[in-house]
Amino acid sequence: MDAILRNFSGGSVETRERDRGGKPSREQVEAAVRTLIAWTGDDPKREGLIDTPARVARAFEELYGGYFECPIEALSRTFEEVGGYDDIVLLRDIPFVSHCEHHMLPFTGTAHVAYYPEGRVVGLSKLARVVEIYARRLQTQENLTAQIATTIDEVLQPRGVALLLEAEHSCMSLRGVQKHGVSTVTTQFTGVFQNDPAEQERFLRLIRNR
Numbered sequence: 001m002d003a004i005l006r007n008f009s010g011g012s013v014e015t016r017e018r019d020r021g022g023k024p025s026r027e028q029v030e031a032a033v034r035t036l037i038a039w040t041g042d043d044p045k046r047e048g049l050i051d052t053p054a055r056v057a058r059a060f061e062e063l064y065g066g067y068f069e070c071p072i073e074a075l076s077r078t079f080e081e082v083g084g085y086d087d088i089v090l091l092r093d094i095p096f097v098s099h100c101e102h103h104m105l106p107f108t109g110t111a112h113v114a115y116y117p118e119g120r121v122v123g124l125s126k127l128a129r130v131v132e133i134y135a136r137r138l139q140t141q142e143n144l145t146a147q148i149a150t151t152i153d154e155v156l157q158p159r160g161v162a163l164l165l166e167a168e169h170s171c172m173s174l175r176g177v178q179k180h181g182v183s184t185v186t187t188q189f190t191g192v193f194q195n196d197p198a199e200q201e202r203f204l205r206l207i208r209n210r
């Protein structure tokens with residue numbers, strides 16, 4: 001239980017993805033949702049709410065499905081027939097929804113993912129799948145950014161990886177400080193994007209210039 005709720009941030013991607021724990025039963029989850037409903041002040045036994053715990057459990061399976069998918073596997077099929085192409089590959093504006101690990105409230109935004117292939121490339125959708133898998137876990141935006149970058153870097157071993165995420169956190173807009181329209185930007189660079197300021201600048205320019 002502890003293991004599954006932990007969002008593994010230490011060790012290699014492979015270790016992180018291997019160390020999975022058990023899972024509570026459906027009955028336990030539904031009982032927990034009934035407790036939360038009662039905590040709000042409502043009656044979990046009233047007609048409109050009677051099936052809600054089951055719905056919430058199903059919604060959680062969808063929203064947090066990323067714990068049961070493997071980002072390493074998503075990147076496992078690569079191909080080399082790209083006519084000698086060896087320049088930057090950039091996926092711009094990948095939309096994502098994740099949930100902050102502090103409040104379990106959604107933060108939504110877009111991810112820009114780039115890498116410099118080293119001989120072999122991966123199917124484009126697989127990069128978006130890695131974003132999706134990690135987004136569907138409890139996250140901080142920093143951790144989400146780092147996990148996507150590290151995974152692509154470790155699995156594909158390209159010449160470099162560049163990530164930029166921009167998102168609005170509903171725990172900041174709907175509650176607490178209640179600031180709407182704040183965009184949080186995080187970046188992570190490896191390889192040439194980290195070592196060569198010109199490459200980093202090129203990535204940022206490609207994102208900005210539409």
Ligand SMILES: Nc1nc2c(ncn2[C@@H]2O[C@H](COP(=O)(O)OP(=O)(O)OP(=O)(O)O)[C@@H](O)[C@H]2O)c(=O)[nH]1
Nearest residue numbers: 100101102103139140141142169171172175176177
């Ligand atoms: N660094 C980081 N902080 C986050 C992220 N998501 C939410 N937070 C912040 O986590 C912090 C949690 O702070 P706490 O003081 O424990 O919680 P809180 O009392 O609800 O804080 P307020 O939101 O200021 O009311 C808040 O400042 C949130 O804005 C994230 O992805 N990254």
Ligand SMILES: [Zn+2]
Nearest residue numbers: 100102103171
């Ligand atoms: Zn939060």
